[in-house]
Amino acid sequence: MIELKGIRKQFGDHVVFDEIDLSLDRGEIIVIVGPSGTGKSTLLRCINFLETPDAGHLTVGDLSFDTTRATQDQILALRRRTAFVFQNYALFANKTALQNVAEGMIVVDRVPKAKAYARAREILERIGLADKADAYPASLSGGQQQRVGIGRAMAANADVILFDEPTSSLDPQWVEEVLGLMKQLAAEHQTMIVVTHEMQFAREVADRVVFMDQGRIIEQAPPAELFSQPKDERTQQFLRKILAANVG
Amino acid sequence: MHALDFDYMLGLVPILLSYLPLTLEMAAAGMACALVLACLLAVIRVTRVPGLNAFALLFISFFRGTPLLVQLFLFYYGLPQVLTFLVAINGITATILGLTLHFSAYMAESIRAAIVGIDRSQTEAALSIGMTRAQLMRRIVLPQATRVATPTLMNYFIDMIKSTSLAFTLGVTELMGATQKEAAGSFLYFEAFLVVAVIYWIVVEALSWIQKWLEKRLNRAYQR
Numbered sequence: 118m119i120e121l122k123g124i125r126k127q128f129g130d131h132v133v134f135d136e137i138d139l140s141l142d143r144g145e146i147i148v149i150v151g152p153s154g155t156g157k158s159t160l161l162r163c164i165n166f167l168e169t170p171d172a173g174h175l176t177v178g179d180l181s182f183d184t185t186r187a188t189q190d191q192i193l194a195l196r197r198r199t200a201f202v203f204q205n206y207a208l209f210a211n212k213t214a215l216q217n218v219a220e221g222m223i224v225v226d227r228v229p230k231a232k233a234y235a236r237a238r239e240i241l242e243r244i245g246l247a248d249k250a251d252a253y254p255a256s257l258s259g260g261q262q263q264r265v266g267i268g269r270a271m272a273a274n275a276d277v278i279l280f281d282e283p284t285s286s287l288d289p290q291w292v293e294e295v296l297g298l299m300k301q302l303a304a305e306h307q308t309m310i311v312v313t314h315e316m317q318f319a320r321e322v323a324d325r326v327v328f329m330d331q332g333r334i335i336e337q338a339p340p341a342e343l344f345s346q347p348k349d350e351r352t353q354q355f356l357r358k359i360l361a362a363n364v365g
Numbered sequence: 366m367h368a369l370d371f372d373y374m375l376g377l378v379p380i381l382l383s384y385l386p387l388t389l390e391m392a393a394a395g396m397a398c399a400l401v402l403a404c405l406l407a408v409i410r411v412t413r414v415p416g417l418n419a420f421a422l423l424f425i426s427f428f429r430g431t432p433l434l435v436q437l438f439l440f441y442y443g444l445p446q447v448l449t450f451l452v453a454i455n456g457i458t459a460t461i462l463g464l465t466l467h468f469s470a471y472m473a474e475s476i477r478a479a480i481v482g483i484d485r486s487q488t489e490a491a492l493s494i495g496m497t498r499a500q501l502m503r504r505i506v507l508p509q510a511t512r513v514a515t516p517t518l519m520n521y522f523i524d525m526i527k528s529t530s531l532a533f534t535l536g537v538t539e540l541m542g543a544t545q546k547e548a549a550g551s552f553l554y555f556e557a558f559l560v561v562a563v564i565y566w567i568v569v570e571a572l573s574w575i576q577k578w579l580e581k582r583l584n585r586a587y588q589r
Binding site for chain 1: 490492504
């Protein structure tokens with residue numbers, strides 16, 4: 118349902134990655150792990166065209182195009198089919214929690230306001246923030262802000278939600294509530310691609326874990342397999358390091 | 366030296382106040398037009414629209430770089446000689462035009478700075494859900510930039526109210542023009558100009574109160 122073929126991104130002379138192929142089915146949950154600076158986030162941003170890929174072909178649902186010849190309409194269509202959750206939440210500071218969730222429906226999908234707000238309230242209910250509907254982001258905790266961020270992505274009714282290190286900026290006490298909400302979405306078979314360092318989350322929730330290093334997909338496998346019998350030397354090294362850090 | 370003629374001053378107050386509406390109207394009209402133009406210039410500067418950006422730079426440079434009085438004379442006395450259809454331009458229109466162009470140049474830079482100051486991640490968030498650049502500007506960036514720029518813009522508005530007094534040099538009988546006429550009739554220059562100074566002062570003080578109230582209101586969403 119989602120397919121990346123031969124995706125390349127470079128900043129100036131620095132090639133972040135090249136010839137990246139990745140595909141996933143509806144309802145599948147992929148977790149991308151790997152050392153910092155290997156292009157995981159950049160790859161995720163390419164799927165949403167927050168970064169413009171320098172080569173490759175992108176397919177999401179019935180939308181399929183060469184990324185170097187993308188028209189403005191194709192980019193907007195792609196963004197309507199993909200939703201993004203940011204590391205630093207990136208909520209609209211001038212809008213309440215309710216308005217943050219409803220904004221895309223009203224402006225992009227042109228849902229009538231009353232209907233959009235009704236649906237936004239349902240979403241706030243689901244993410245456990247019904248009582249914060251009229252609160253502005255500045256008055257919410259990090260965990261609450263990120264849950265609104267996820268609510269905003271849910272409202273987009275996208276084919277896939279892209280999570281870019283959604284818990285990395287959070288104080289430790291808020292991490293669980295955000296991961297909990299993501300697990301809830303996973304249980305509802307929401308298609309998602311998650312970049313994270315939360316190995317426990319990957320182990321529990323992912324259908325497939327993708328290990329990236331230095332701009333390459335080194336290996337991908339179901340978590341049980343990848344965590345217990347990593348094939349590649351680099352994967353083994355990475356897992357040893359991160360698991361040691363998690364224990365310590 | 367003579368004692369202040371209080372009776373004359375008191376009598377002058379209602380006369381001068383009857384010219385206050387014109388002063389405020391010119392300032393309000395100038396401010397409204399300047400805001401629109403400044404927003405346009407700021408957006409052009411931020412998005413670097415090719416061609417238009419160079420024009421905006423030149424525009425801002427000229428209207429910040431020359432005195433308002435010179436600009437007013439240029440529009441009122443100078444331009445109609447070149448562009449004959451402007452012969453009909455009256456002093457009030459010329460003043461509003463001058464205030465608009467002059468202050469929009471300053472305000473554009475304040476608004477530009479406010480826009481640039483909005484956290485970039487919100488821009489990405491808006492784009493990520495499929496908003497167009499125009500929607501992003503209108504719904505997310507400009508409302509927040511307005512809040513940041515409001516204190517500065519209000520200061521420009523206060524400055525603009527005082528600058529309307531230059532209209533009397535174009536033959537407009539507004540607050541300053543009326544005072545000038547009254548003083549010339551009575552020869553009580555000190556009294557007359559003291560009264561008009563106090564009137565300007567009170568108007569500006571009232572505006573400062575509104576400014577404080579407005580800032581409080583705009584900041585409501587951002588308090589913890």
